[in-house]
Amino acid sequence: MSQKAGQSPPWLASPALLVLFFGMLLPLAMVLLDSFRQRGVYGGFAEIEDLGLYLSSGAWLANYERALEPIYLKIFWRSSWMAVVTTLGCLVVAYPLAWWIARGMPERWRSVGLLLVVVPFWTSFVVRTFAWVWILRTEGLLNQVLVGIGLIDEPLALLYTEWAVLIGLIYGELPFMILPIYASLEKLDTSLLEAAADLGASAWTTFWKVVWPLSLPGVVAGAVLVFVPSMGQFLISDMLGGAKSVLVGNLIQNQFFGGKNAPFGFAVAFVLTLLVLGILALQARLVKGSQELL
Amino acid sequence: MPLLRIDKVVKRFGGAVAVAGVSLDVEAGEFFSMLGPSGCGKTTLLRMIAGFENPDEGRIELDGTDIRALPPHRRPINTVFQQYALFPHLNVFENVAFGLRRAQVGEAELRRRVTESLDQVQLGTFAERMPAMLSGGQKQRVALARALVLRPRLLLLDEPLGALDHQLRLQMQVELKNLQRASGITFLFVTHDQPEALTMSDRIAVFSRGHIEQAAPARAVYDEPATPFVARFLGASNLLSAEVLRVADGTAQVQLTAGPKVLVKAPYPTVVGSTVSVMLRPEWLGLSRGLPEGRVGAPAVVRDRLYQGASTRYTLATLGMEDLEVVLTPGFGAVAEDLMPGTSGVVSWPDGTGVIVPASPER
Numbered sequence: 001m002s003q004k005a006g007q008s009p010p011w012l013a014s015p016a017l018l019v020l021f022f023g024m025l026l027p028l029a030m031v032l033l034d035s036f037r038q039r040g041v042y043g044g045f046a047e048i049e050d051l052g053l054y055l056s057s058g059a060w061l062a063n064y065e066r067a068l069e070p071i072y073l074k075i076f077w078r079s080s081w082m083a084v085v086t087t088l089g090c091l092v093v094a095y096p097l098a099w100w101i102a103r104g105m106p107e108r109w110r111s112v113g114l115l116l117v118v119v120p121f122w123t124s125f126v127v128r129t130f131a132w133v134w135i136l137r138t139e140g141l142l143n144q145v146l147v148g149i150g151l152i153d154e155p156l157a158l159l160y161t162e163w164a165v166l167i168g169l170i171y172g173e174l175p176f177m178i179l180p181i182y183a184s185l186e187k188l189d190t191s192l193l194e195a196a197a198d199l200g201a202s203a204w205t206t207f208w209k210v211v212w213p214l215s216l217p218g219v220v221a222g223a224v225l226v227f228v229p230s231m232g233q234f235l236i237s238d239m240l241g242g243a244k245s246v247l248v249g250n251l252i253q254n255q256f257f258g259g260k261n262a263p264f265g266f267a268v269a270f271v272l273t274l275l276v277l278g279i280l281a282l283q284a285r286l287v288k289g290s291q292e293l294l
Numbered sequence: 295m296p297l298l299r300i301d302k303v304v305k306r307f308g309g310a311v312a313v314a315g316v317s318l319d320v321e322a323g324e325f326f327s328m329l330g331p332s333g334c335g336k337t338t339l340l341r342m343i344a345g346f347e348n349p350d351e352g353r354i355e356l357d358g359t360d361i362r363a364l365p366p367h368r369r370p371i372n373t374v375f376q377q378y379a380l381f382p383h384l385n386v387f388e389n390v391a392f393g394l395r396r397a398q399v400g401e402a403e404l405r406r407r408v409t410e411s412l413d414q415v416q417l418g419t420f421a422e423r424m425p426a427m428l429s430g431g432q433k434q435r436v437a438l439a440r441a442l443v444l445r446p447r448l449l450l451l452d453e454p455l456g457a458l459d460h461q462l463r464l465q466m467q468v469e470l471k472n473l474q475r476a477s478g479i480t481f482l483f484v485t486h487d488q489p490e491a492l493t494m495s496d497r498i499a500v501f502s503r504g505h506i507e508q509a510a511p512a513r514a515v516y517d518e519p520a521t522p523f524v525a526r527f528l529g530a531s532n533l534l535s536a537e538v539l540r541v542a543d544g545t546a547q548v549q550l551t552a553g554p555k556v557l558v559k560a561p562y563p564t565v566v567g568s569t570v571s572v573m574l575r576p577e578w579l580g581l582s583r584g585l586p587e588g589r590v591g592a593p594a595v596v597r598d599r600l601y602q603g604a605s606t607r608y609t610l611a612t613l614g615m616e617d618l619e620v621v622l623t624p625g626f627g628a629v630a631e632d633l634m635p636g637t638s639g640v641v642s643w644p645d646g647t648g649v650i651v652p653a654s655p656e657r
Contacts, residue, residue: 189377189379191375191376191377191379192379192381192382194344194346194366194373194375194379195373195375195379195380195381196367196381196392197345197346197365197366197367198344198345198366198367198371198372198373198441199367199372199392199393199396199440199441199444200367200368200393200396200397200444201367201392201396202367205396209392210381210383213383214382214383
């Protein structure tokens with residue numbers, strides 16, 4: 001072997017590449033191909049009798065034409081802003097907590113703090129989301145407490161609203177925001193904060209000029225980890241949003257289980273993938289721009 | 295009025311006392327060093343002056359005003375940190391400009407002052423570099439420029455040369471001293487390296503276990519240490535016990551225990567009849583086969599010999615006295631015969647060379 005110490009042979013990447021190819025690229029290509037087909041009368045796919053005619057007539061694009069109809073565009077739009085709000089909500093909740101665990105807690109308690117963040121993963125996601133149904137419903141825990149302490153007279157209708165979906169989304173994705181921000185804050189050198197104070201920066205200025213820019217990699221990682229799954233969520237909106245709150249995830253799911261229109265589901269899924277990629281690219285660009293400004 | 299007055303400052307961490315009632319005055323324009331082993335409280339005191347820690351007792355005054363209640367960012371004091379603490383996301387220019395931007399200095403003046411400051415530390419062409427692309431010595435200079443550009447009343451330096459290699463360290467010592475002279479800014483320098491403190495300082499405070507052993511001009515700390523700790527911490531020293539026979543105008547005649555009667559300096563109050571320590575620095579001593587004319591001395595056997603280039607270090611066993619360290623630098627007029635281990639000779643010095651070191655006060 002002519003391998004030098006410290007160099008890594010490229011074949012180390014091959015297991016991951018295999019998984020990526022068979023688990024991601026190949027299925028994606030199949031999704032793309034199948035999204036151009038039509039559904040059969042009893043579900044499944046309709047036979048294409050004349051491929052030339054099928055292509056020239058534009059029938060292969062019918063699913064995409066339908067996906068871009070106003071009624072579906074509205075669902076895309078709502079999913080996008082719900083995911084954006086979820087990401088911002090997670091950021092607002094996670095950042096102070098991550099700061100506290102990384103820099104406020106006594107060092108020996110830090111691992112306990114991190115453990116508490118990931119403890120929810122030990123129970124099923126469905127069970128945890130269902131707990132929110134019990135908390136938010138009209139006779140639920142939250143309403144009982146609010147009425148009990150006399151803050152409200154009548155129970156609020158919380159469950160089956162967009163608020164409930166947002167609460168569920170933020171709750172579910174929160175650890176994915178906390179952990180990367182924690183990682184970037186934990187390695188922040190205390191002497192940098194002292195240097196900033198020493199050079200005349202107030203606590204607020206120190207935060208915006210030193211802490212925030214240095215924690216941006218963690219924030220960006222967290223935002224991606226929260227935003228992407230939020231865009232495709234269907235379980236939370238199903239359980240907490242009821243029939244009123246249809247997200248893209250629900251739309252796709254319905255095509256396979258209720259609507260029996262797999263090709264249309266494939267098309268919507270593919271549009272969703274492109275949308276997420278587009279938003280991530282935009283985000284990367286914004287972050288780069290803001291870093292150059294600092 | 296001194297620029298900085300530390301008045302009976304105490305700092306405890308949990309049960310441990312880090313600073314145990316330190317009082318100290320620093321005059322404007324001085325290069326003042328706080329010297330001591332690690333854990334002696336010098337860095338804690340520095341951090342209290344900067345405002346990163348609050349004293350449990352005592353006052354800290356700058357220009358006669360108590361500054362204890364001022365947060366760090368409101369004090370006209372800047373710090374050069376041990377590990378530089380450069381902002382990794384800002385280039386050299388913006389690192390140096392950081393303090394000026396906080397002070398809302400106009401863009402034109404800011405550019406002028408940052409450029410001037412970078413030129414001062416010979417980094418004029420490095421303005422666009424990121425800190426990660428600088429060597430240790432360059433980072434050190436940026437940290438210095440970043441603090442000096444604000445023209446502080448007082449510049450604190452926390453072991454700033456600790457991370458540099460030996461050659462660079464020596465070079466930076468000279469540069470620091472020149473910068474201090476040129477800027478006229480008061481430097482308060484923390485170090486555990488005694489040659490460094492002696493090289494640069496106007497005055498030195500020697501710390502041990504949270505208190506000051508001696509605060510005096512550099513030469514006095516070396517030549518006339520106030521306690522045995524100071525005598526030992528500033529380089530190898532021979533401390534011989536002796537009985538005081540007579541005292542007159544800063545000199546005394548003493549009887550070295552199991553040695554000759556000699557004349558010594560007595561810079562501190564000395565009581566006739568008391569037992570004292572007499573210090574003889576290794577380089578004050580000579581070594582020869584016989585006792586030269588006009589010197590006092592004692593017979594000795596060479597126990598060890600270490601060649602060190604410019605000089606040679608000998609460990610001598612002398613009759614009735616403790617082992618003596620002798621450093622000989624052969625040259626014009628030096629009493630320096632190169633005796634090999636096992637040979638006997640005479641260790642000697644001009645009468646009046648030794649210095650009485652008072653015993654440490656009870657604490």
